[in-house]
Amino acid sequence: MKRSYQREVILEYLKTRTDHPTADKVYAAVRETIPNISLGTVYRNLSQLSDNGMILRITCDTKEDHFDANIHPHPHLFCRECGGVSDIPVTFMPDLTQIVAPSFHGSIQECSITYYGICEACLQKLPQTRNA
Secondary structure, three states: OOOOHHHHHHHHHHHOOOOOOEHHHHHHHHOOOOOOOOHHHHHHHHHHHHHOOOOEEEOOOOOOOEEEOOOOOOOEEEEOOOOOEEEOOOOOOOOHHHHHHHHOOOOOOOOOOEEEEOOHHHHHHOOOOOOO
């Protein structure tokens, strides 16, 4: 992949984030550094970074993907209240591909784990009857 100033700015921005922003949020933030960047350029660069394994693309129940510069295996939580994506801290993440590969005769190329529920911030805002 050729070096690109726009791509470097996008990647550096993602490295500072733990909230897994959408492309629209990346675009809004990167425009502060590169005012003339287009939304299409941001989408293309996010796709290239994801396709080359430099960032993770997290696809959930919404029409918007989220992006993560932490490419090490770790699970995520998709909040059904606010639509946010957060990391679930774990001390050990087994390589599930190694576990299932012997019984699968195709080609497993990647694995991602996303849990669906309610994040801590949203849970605290809900009435007691709903957050039990």
